[in-house]
Amino acid sequence: MYLFAMIDKKVSESSPADPGGLIMPSWFNNETTIKEIYMKNYPAAKKYILLNKGTDEQAKDIYQEAFIAMWRNIRLNRFESRNEHSLKSYLLQIVKNKWIDHLRSAQYRNTVLLNDSDVENNIEEPSPEEQERISLIKRHFKDLGDTCKEVLQRFYYNKESLRAIAGIFNWTEATARNNKYRCIERLRKSLQQNQYLDSK
């Protein structure tokens, strides 16, 4: 029910133009919504994979890969969901595509053949360059230090306010703001250092 409300809100508020699709979709800007989408759609994905020779573990791995791909495409405004059903179809199609790719690998080539009609190519894949950039950011983010990681995750993913973050770390709000910026610059510098080393 909550998810419906969020999506309906998004559709009804979609009047301001966003040329280039730069602004984060507001309905997706909420951890509760993301978690709800994850939890509600897993049973259907699992059923598909188990019925197609997969295991529980594979179902979970493929679903999580697909979920991240869906999340990224929504986050970058490459897919605009109109309702819960279209979102579910989109996610399950990514699951199917990923599972079929998996079955086409050498390990399975002689044992299982899936129906090609299951594959749909209308799902936009990130470019290799973009994939590489995001992977690099994630690798450097892991090495950022616990405090910086927590500050940035709380602010950008959990959408906590600077005041709330300041309260957690026993900082003033101004310190929280400055520390967030320092953490961002530390991450950017680390990435630039990597780029510099790669270019040598």
Next chain:
Amino acid sequence: MTANNQIPQERFEEIERFLQGRMSPEEESGFRQRLSADGDLSKEVEDVRILLVGIEESALEERLDAYHGQISVAPATPFYRRAWLAAAVIGFLIIGAWWLLQSAPVNKQLFTEYFHPDPGLATSMGSAENYAFERAMVDYKTGKYNEALKAWKQLQASDTLDYFIGSAYLGLKKSDSAAVYFRKVIADDQSLFREDANWYLGLSLLLENRMTEAIPYIEQSSHNEKESLLSKLKQ
């Protein structure tokens, strides 16, 4: 990353406000004008945009296992949105069902109230054998149960096939035949359809007015209407 190393704090926070949709319409309009005229700003916006996606995606990846762990305890919520038009149609159906139920025995009333045919599989496994399975699945989904049964009975037995043959029989209200196939599925410890088969075997027995026998099967299912039906059966 841009060649220019540092983005000053105020400009970074302005970019961040823009990307997060936190600017007023006037501020956003001015920012977009600058964006279209300033190539460096445009590159910085793209850098920050991808940077924030990377940070958020890291957080998401770290949380997925925790989300996954909550799946089994998640409350069941209705899946499909009911549009206002559908509500009107449902209203007519309820009135029609109520009228029919008034004249039927209790077991048939309950069966009519709780029996919703399994929606069928969205896909198949692809080999020649499964092509025939899938064709018959299309018949099943469109209510052509006899056609589906004819095709499925020529295929090699499996728990999936047994389950859908049972489902097709129950769609035809042939509860005794349906029960035979659902019992075969329940006997298979590895079958993914066991819980659903328990529910539909319970409904098959209900249709035959064997209400006491139906209860243990319904109890072993995980259908979201299980408790509601059990409370009526135990009255």
